[in-house]
Amino acid sequence: MARAWAAMRTHISDTRETSTMHIEPLTCSIGAELSGVSLADAAHDAGLFAEIKAALLQHKVVFLRDQPISRADHVAFARRFGELEDHPVAGSDPDHPGLVQIYRNDKRENYENNYHSDGLWRDTPAMGCVLRCIECPPVGGDTIWVNMAAAYANLPEEIQRKIDGLRARSGIEHSFGAVMEPEARRRLAEQYPPAEHPVVRTHPETGEKVLNVCSFTTHFINYHTPDNVRFGLDKTPGASQLLNYLVSQASIPEYQVRFRWKPHSVAIWDNRCTQHYAVQDYWPAPRKMERAAIIGGRID
Numbered sequence: 001m002a003r004a005w006a007a008m009r010t011h012i013s014d015t016r017e018t019s020t021m022h023i024e025p026l027t028c029s030i031g032a033e034l035s036g037v038s039l040a041d042a043a044h045d046a047g048l049f050a051e052i053k054a055a056l057l058q059h060k061v062v063f064l065r066d067q068p069i070s071r072a073d074h075v076a077f078a079r080r081f082g083e084l085e086d087h088p089v090a091g092s093d094p095d096h097p098g099l100v101q102i103y104r105n106d107k108r109e110n111y112e113n114n115y116h117s118d119g120l121w122r123d124t125p126a127m128g129c130v131l132r133c134i135e136c137p138p139v140g141g142d143t144i145w146v147n148m149a150a151a152y153a154n155l156p157e158e159i160q161r162k163i164d165g166l167r168a169r170s171g172i173e174h175s176f177g178a179v180m181e182p183e184a185r186r187r188l189a190e191q192y193p194p195a196e197h198p199v200v201r202t203h204p205e206t207g208e209k210v211l212n213v214c215s216f217t218t219h220f221i222n223y224h225t226p227d228n229v230r231f232g233l234d235k236t237p238g239a240s241q242l243l244n245y246l247v248s249q250a251s252i253p254e255y256q257v258r259f260r261w262k263p264h265s266v267a268i269w270d271n272r273c274t275q276h277y278a279v280q281d282y283w284p285a286p287r288k289m290e291r292a293a294i295i296g297g298r299i300d
C-alpha cells in the first residue's frame, strides 16, 4: 500500500514554471491549475498545445481560470486532441457541432451527480473533455474528479488478482434512459447497445493501470467460473457486492480534487484515467456548462 502511494506521488511534482505557463498542483493525487496561458492561443499553437497536453497526462485534470474564449476557439482547442462527439440525450450548440450544452435551468435533472467516466456505455468512450463554465450559481455546483489509477493501485492485492481479466458491461439505458417513456428508452438502448470493457484498463499513453467501472456499469460478464462461483450466492449477490465495492472506490477523498467554478473557468480532463461527479446542490439556481468530448479509442 505504501508503495502504491509512493508510486502515485512521483507523478505529481511541485509547482512548476515552463517557458509559457505556471503549473500549480492542487492535491497530492490529481489536478493542477495552469495560469499564464490562453486556450484561444493554444488552439492555434502546436507547441503550447503540447505543453498543456503534457500537463494533462501528468495531472489527469487541469484547470484554467479567466478564459473568455469564443465557442469556435473552444471547439478548435478540443479538436487538437481529436474528433468530437455529440451526446444522444444532451443537445449541442446548433452552430458548433460537438459542443454539448449541459444547461440546468428550472428543471431538476440528475444526470451528472454520480461518479462516471464519460461515455463508458460506448464501445469507444471519450478520450477526454474540455468543459467551460458559462454561468454558475454563486455557491455550489462544484465538480469532483477522481484519479482512477490511484484507485486501482491502492486496491488490496487479492482484489487486484481477482479482477485481473474480468470484463464488465456498461449501458446508457438505466442512466439517461431512466426518465424516458418505455418506448423511447427501448429505442435509446437499441441505438446504443451496452458496451463490454475490461474492469482494469491500461492507459494507452502513460501505461498506468486504471480501475474501469463506474455508475454506467451493470454487471460482470465473465465472473461465473468454477473458481469464483461455488454456489448461486457467490454470483448473486457476490458478484454485485464486488462490483459495488469497486464502483465505490471513486468516492474516496484521497483520490479526488474538487473544483469551484466561476464563469469562463475551464476544466480539461483525461477521461481514460479519471471519473467525475458534478455536485447538484444548487437547484433551482441555473448552471450552464459547455463541453467538448473527444472521441476515444477501443479499450484493450
Ligand code: SIN
Pocket: 102, 112, 118, 131, 142, 143, 276, 277, 278, 289, 291
Ligand atoms: C459531465 O458530467 O461531463 C459534466 C460535469 C459538469 O457539469 O460539471
